[in-house]
Amino acid sequence: MSEKAEDSGKLEIVTPQGHEEDDKPKKMRMAKKNACDSCGKCCGMGGPVLQKEDMGLLMSGTLSQDSLYAVREGELVFVPGEQEPKEFFIEVIKVKEKNEGGECFFYEGSGTCRIYENRPAQCRDYQCWAPSECLTGIDSTRILRKDIFGGVPFLMDAIARHNEKCSYEKLGVSLARAAGGDEEGMEDVIDMLQYDNSLRELLKEKLGITPDAADLVLGRPLIKTINAFGFYVVQEGETFTIMPIETERKETP
Ligand code: SF4
Ligand code: SF4
Incomplete structure (x- = not known):
């Protein structure tokens, strides 16, 4: 949600309630939005990407580790x-x-943000009436996992090994091979799923990192993110079965 006002506005459809004098329902009309009215529409479209200036919110605990996740390079979302x-x-x-x-995790509906006074920079700066102005420069201003965990060598090592063994580039290639009937491609995907799963268990066992907080360290589990690649996984203990998703939108059946 933004508090900034701009001269150039965005047209949006307004549906008034009630009836005209002749008893017909009131007609829709177009209104120009040029300042944030806390409608909450953007909060219903996902959580914000964190910027370096949001580090204080992490340090203070406003943004707890289990309220965040990493989206890794090449991930489909x-x-x-x-x-x-x-x-x-x-x-x-x-x-x-x-x-x-x-x-968004912090959205309570009806335009209410649970951390409104301390909301992240992207929420403060976002202007739905001029979205292109809000998307520039994110490459240099975003927070990375190394900004958060750089002082914990064990975690940085786990992140590096995970990126190497379970990169989305490798997952995409292996899935394509598996879909073409290549057994080695399928074995590679299963290896990645097992590695991803066992690393999360190790983080919990060694450092008490909960599965929710592991989403920030390693990104979300491959067993979930694989859905966006058109597959779903059934896990029974250490056994993974991979199936293609047949539905129009690639959601888990
Ligand atoms: S969509 Fe977001 S930025 Fe736009 S008015 Fe609603 S809360 Fe404000
Ligand atoms: S943090 Fe608050 S303002 Fe930002 S998207 Fe979530 S609910 Fe909306």
Whole structure:
């Protein structure tokens, strides 16, 4: 949500309630938005990407580690209103959504943000009436996992090994091979799923990092993010079965 006002506005449809004098329902009309009225529409379209100036919110605990996740380079992510997932070409840290591509973790509905006074920079700066102005420069201003965990060599090492063994580039290639009937491709995907799963268990066992907080350290589990690649996984203990998703929008059956 932004408090900035701009001269150039965005047209939006307003649906007035009630009836005209002749008893007909009031007609829709177009209104120009040029300042944030805290409607909450943007909060229903996912959590913000964190910027360096948000580090204080992490330090103070306003943004707890289990309210955040890392989107790794090459990850496919569903965004509201789009049928096809979008590829993230760079790593970012985001506030979690309540479900895939859904409301921000801190959104309580009716335009209410649970951390409004301390909301992240992207929420303060976002202007829905001029979205292109809000998307510039994110490459140099975003927070990276090394900004958060740089002082913990064990975690940085785990992140590096995970990126190497379970990169989304490798996952995409192996899935394509598996889909073409290549057994080695399928074995590679299963190896990645097992590695991703066991590393999360190790972080919990050694450092007490909960599965929710592990989403920030390692990104979300491959067993979930694989859905955006058109597959779903059934896990029974250490056994993983991979199936293609047949539905129109690539959601887990
Ligand atoms: S969509 Fe977001 S930025 Fe636009 S008016 Fe609503 S709360 Fe403000
Ligand atoms: S942190 Fe608050 S203002 Fe920002 S998207 Fe979430 S609910 Fe909206």
